[in-house]
């Protein structure tokens with residue numbers, strides 16, 4: 097079952113959200129918990145929207161959230177600097193930034209991720225949506241491609257993280 101969460105509910109479920117993140121990304125609980133202040137800072141963001149997938153027992157099996165980004169925010173500024181000038185106005189200005197989309201490994205491949213993303217982007221919340229994902233041959237890359245996302249920038253490296261990321265965009269007016 098997919099449910100919508102408001103800011104308060106996302107805040108209350110922070111630790112469960114980070115547990116799903118840890119499992120989906122294959123990182124330790126302590127690495128995931130170090131992201132708690134980041135999630136907390138997102139609770140005040142403009143246009144915040146969150147959706148959760150729960151199993152029959154009410155356990156959180158997947159989660160997605162995002163918001164309307166703005167200059168002065170770390171991720172937004174990094175992506176803006178990486179985008180060619182024409183892409184900045186076309187894709188990033190006023191975009192809905194998909195911040196998290198994670199599904200527990202044991203329920204991946206059952207349509208949960210697609211349902212979460214569809215619910216998150218129903219509205220539509222903005223003319224375009226953008227996100228970053230590791231620029232590697234991952235399940236997520238195939239998933240987003242199948243859902244109509246296009247590559248805007250490849251091989252983006254964020255400060256303090258050796259991995260390469262791809263910036264993806266989706267036109268929500270199409």
Ligand SMILES: CC(C)(COP(=O)(O)OP(=O)(O)OC[C@H]1O[C@@H](n2cnc3c(N)ncnc32)[C@H](O)[C@@H]1OP(=O)(O)O)[C@@H](O)C(=O)NCCC(=O)NCCS
Nearest residue numbers: 120198199204205206207208209210229235236238239242
């Ligand atoms: C990426 C992720 C969110 C996808 O969720 P999911 O529930 O496994 O995906 P779904 O079952 O909803 O897949 C939906 C569609 O995506 C496509 N898809 C999924 N994986 C794919 C792949 N490896 N290659 C191509 N298409 C793929 C398929 O079209 C699938 O439709 P189908 O069921 O008709 O085959 C999930 O695998 C995950 O949490 N991965 C780890 C964390 C992560 O990388 N998150 C994104 C970070 S930005």
